[in-house]
Amino acid sequence: MFENIAFILIERVAIITMTIYIIFTFSFSQRHLIIRSKPQSTIFIGILGGVLGIIGTFLGIEYKTAITNYRDMGVIIAAVIGGPISGTISGLIAGLHRMTLGGVTGISCSLATIMVGVLTGFSRKLFGPKLLRPQFVVPLTIGMEFLHLGFVYLVTFPKDIAADIVTTVLLPMVLGNSIGVLLLSLIFRNLQIEKENVTEETTQSMFKIVENTIGLIDKGLNETTARQICETIKKLTSFDAVALTTREKILSHVGAGEDHHTPGNPNLTESTRLTIQKGKARLIKHRSGIGCSHKNCPLFRGILIPIKFTNGETIGTLKLYKTKENDIEKYEITFAKGLGQILSLELELSKTSKEARDNAEARYRQLVAKTDPHFLFNILNALAYLTRHDSEKAREMILKLSEMMRYTLREKRTFVPLDDELSFVRNYLQLMKIRFGELLDFKMEKDLKEPFWIPPFTIQPIVENSIKHGMIPNKKLFVRISVKVKSRNVEILIFDTGKGIENENKLQTGIGLKLIRERLSNLYGEKAHLEVNSKPMKGTTITIRIPESLAKKKVSEIS
Template sequence: MPMSPEWLAAAVVLLIVALGLAVGAVALRLWRARRDFGSDAERATYTTLHAATQAGRYLRGGLEPEGSAKAARHLRAMLGSPALALTDEARLLAWDGASPAHAATVMGLAARTLASGRSRISTAPEVSCAAAGCAATDCRLRSAVVAPVRAGSRIIGTVVAFAPDARAGLVSATNEVAAWVAAQAELAELDRSRTLLMEAEVRALRAQISPHFIYNALNAIASYILTDPERARELVVEFADFTRYSFRRHGDFTTLAEELRSIDRYLLLERARFGDRLQLSLRIAPEVLGTVVPFLSLQPLVENAVKHGIEARAGVGHISITAVEEGADAVVRIEDDGVGIDPERLRSVLAGHARGEHVGLRNVDARLRQVYGDDHGLVVETAPGAGTLITLRVPKSQPEHDVLPPVD
């Protein structure tokens, strides 16, 4: 049925009112944003910092094509140039902006800066549509500033900013952006170094486990083969599960539940050796079992309690393990009533000045500080003849850390 003129007029009026309200809402938001920043300088500062933050997210992996391509758009916004390119030492990593045909000339423009380490301005004929094969009639790329990205004494890449006219302001700004990119690359290198260090420390912990514990565990199993074959078979299975978990090759993090399961196997094997001399008490709050912890962060602490606490004393020794929730943290405490540690010796161990005994404490302490900061290092309370209490504290929420599936 055709709409009457009255209805049509009413619909048009409603549409105009709706559009007016929408435009008014947008204008109000813009006015509020303008009012919040107050001045043009404040808005410019915010825009620059926002672009730097966004670019930094993509450069934390270093000068790689995928991250560089995403960061280039934000870097170009920081400079206000019509086009920008990023290179490493040998290739074009990213192009963002107008007239992409000019990307073919970037490595030629960057070659002298990569060789000399000095910023330079390129103009025609190096920067020209003829040289690039650019057919754009409105192309504004007639000059370029090439700035080195320097990591220490090495030139690891360049930032190339194109413009109609490379003035002094653009030269200075491009150099500052290149220095900022270099800082992000160095942070990425530090992250990689930290990861390699953590992997090396995990290998050191595994090496510590293998000679001392494996020899004693196999001797304990052998002692049951003739007297209690069924017990020997059970211990072999526990030994296999423990070593499979401890020597797995991948994954820097696991759950507290998995670490405690591994500790249970470890203590089962140690009790086969010590018998009633080794007494154990556990108090574990269910709400902390899913907490993410660095792989092999608890077992060295329990081994320290057995080896340097219980094994070194006469008579029965007791080990207590508790894990509870305290605010936003999961707190694990491992206490023994063994021979204790001289505090000066302990300080030397944790500072990395002493080798040999208690290396597990030092490695776990260093890894906790690397991952969570100095506030999360081990807290060790001890004295000769007074036993040892070790406290480990980790955040319950760690969405940035990946955990491998449980080991069956």
């Protein structure tokens, strides 16, 4: 009897595994199974596991009104992927369905299925993603099947029938469900690896594009630099054509269709005009949607991204095209939107820099706006790693980077609340902490009983210098920022344990410190001070003192 049941179960496990593999390959399923970023994904996984459980019941083998089945296979895999909520949902769906079928084990089996879903879900919460590995998921499944059938034996009466059923179906159910869960976990892990490989390749392309275009955009966006940017993007991606436009004309078009999409000519396509007009990205799935008047234009599909400033002004478009033979993948759409945002940011930073050259305050903001490209590049690099290994921390990192960029681009006031400046610095340090890990630590202390105002971007450039120039290879750097009122001055102290400044002249003449001194002098006269104390290999302390009475006032109140 065991051999017959086991053989039939394994045969049907193969059928359902193939069915699930096909379901897993759908982009809709992958979006919920792999990314799992929303509550809907948790519910989807739970429902999917419940449906698989029902299928496992229908394909089971009846024995003395009981059913030898692999219902738990769907419930367990849903719980291991989605956690407690998914496990509970799948257990309830599959368990309640089993209850409707009746039989001597109808109630006990349904309750056991629900119990398996809940316990497996909490095991996932306790042990994390590693539970999907074969060496963990197989013993877990075996344990759950023994628990399932042990519960059935305890609850089912009469005991002689319960014992007969349990001893007959025990090994086939353990074997069938264990093999099924193992295969499903391997399929799911393979999908994860494929997704990670695509993400890694896409991110690396993004890094190289950013690295190669930062210097070009600083020279100004014209037909020459636009062509170099388009050539770089086309070389590092699978698109058949790449174009950049202003609101009125084509700056560059590289690849398919460049014979008639020529630089200097007005924008040819209706899709480009609509993208600029509405300021929203457009996905073109057919040649008719592109709207090119040229009869033999090879462009068939495309992603059109508006290049926008933070005030909402659309200044042009980035266009990524494919010919009829090539489809646009989902990840390429995400890539295109991200690339458009980065180009928009680079252009706005460049614009801010150009407008900032006419006075001392503007020169200082230029230094801030032209953030070291390596800073952005390193943040993106760390973000790529976290996207694959810690999605929650990656989202936190994106939010902090966005807050920093918004502050950098939008903060036009001469004075800002000191708390705002400290939040900006904290975001920067937290990003750097993610970037350097155990090699960087920091502490921020504030002892103020009332609000104060200071010039924006006063503290962060100093902190950036501490990290950039102070870090000693393989040695932990500690940065401490202290803000308090002392001797009727608001005292801001930035201390680091870095390698210090060996050249005595640099203590007074470094460009960054010099600009900060000039700025404080312009705003406060001789009443504000910046002092630097540094010892080689022992660290640096920079102290800013602003009279308490002036730090309470905004620009309009300072005479």
